[in-house]
Amino acid sequence: MARAATTSDAFNAIAEPQRREILIRLRSGERAVGDLALELGMTQPQASKHLRVLREVGLVRVRGEGKLRLYDLDASGLLPVREWLGGFERFWKESFDRLDEYVRELSRTRQEDETHE
Amino acid sequence: MSETADREIMISQVIDAPRELVFEAFTDVRHLSRWWGPDGFTTTTRAFEFRVGGEWDFMMHGPDGTHYPEWIVWREITPPERIVLLHGEFRDDPNAFDSAFTFTRVGDGTRIAMRTVFPTKELRDQAVERYRAIESGRQTLRSLADYVAEISNTYR
Numbered sequence A: 001m002a003r004a005a006t007t008s009d010a011f012n013a014i015a016e017p018q019r020r021e022i023l024i025r026l027r028s029g030e031r032a033v034g035d036l037a038l039e040l041g042m043t044q045p046q047a048s049k050h051l052r053v054l055r056e057v058g059l060v061r062v063r064g065e066g067k068l069r070l071y072d073l074d075a076s077g078l079l080p081v082r083e084w085l086g087g088f089e090r091f092w093k094e095s096f097d098r099l100d101e102y103v104r105e106l107s108r109t110r111q112e113d114e115t116h117e
Numbered sequence B: 001m002s003e004t005a006d007r008e009i010m011i012s013q014v015i016d017a018p019r020e021l022v023f024e025a026f027t028d029v030r031h032l033s034r035w036w037g038p039d040g041f042t043t044t045t046r047a048f049e050f051r052v053g054g055e056w057d058f059m060m061h062g063p064d065g066t067h068y069p070e071w072i073v074w075r076e077i078t079p080p081e082r083i084v085l086l087h088g089e090f091r092d093d094p095n096a097f098d099s100a101f102t103f104t105r106v107g108d109g110t111r112i113a114m115r116t117v118f119p120t121k122e123l124r125d126q127a128v129e130r131y132r133a134i135e136s137g138r139q140t141l142r143s144l145a146d147y148v149a150e151i152s153n154t155y156r
Helices: A010-014 A017-026 A033-040 A044-056 A075-116 B019-024 B029-035 B121-135 B144-155
Strands: A060-063 A070-073 B008-015 B042-048 B055-061 B067-078 B082-088 B097-106 B109-117
Touching: A010 A017, A010 A044, A010 A075, A017 A033, A017 A044, A017 A060, A017 A070, A033 A044, A044 A060, A075 B008, A075 B019, A075 B029, A075 B109, A075 B121, B019 B097, B019 B109, B029 B042, B029 B055
Parallel strands: none
Antiparallel strands: A060 A070, B008 B109, B042 B055, B055 B067, B067 B082, B082 B097, B097 B109
């Protein structure tokens, strides 16, 4: 089934400020859609729509039926985001650590060479 | 938030050596091969020419034996202050992206600031997947609770 681009992955899902707000609210525990809507000053259909997006990308899970449905954080859905940050940044951080070590060694070697000349 | 904040990455680190020396470590493959890539990675160079428009064509080898093709073209070289390079996997890689390295003096040391701006979301995602793959198996998953706390602080 074709889906709008905004629901395709965790990156898109958390690009929307109100969806980030929902995730923050859910940190303290599961909530009903009506409570979330009230807290965030949106209509219930708006909150439901955001929650559906978050659910589709695995950031929230739901239990219960009908009006008793409770939404909870499923933080494992954030793993791709974390890995992305970790991957690229770590690549360079570790490269720079190695660079630091290497240039200090280079600096020492050259000072020794000068002393011996 | 700047216009590119959602598709750029800034990394900065102070290196304990004079600026000229740090810059020099970027200019020659005999230096670059000693530090490029995370811990445990090595490189095999096919071609290297340090000049604007010149290429560095090489293979990066991960600690688990996986090989990653790498290809770099220098866009700007201003000794000992700034280097801009185009970073991809092969010549004319449509998904290559620019990284700018700026070198500034900090006491007796040097601050390197690297800024990468991905031109589009698609190119960012491409890099995401690649670096995630490169770093996978090296990730130690911290507690998810910690991570959620971290990400929500970022957005507050």
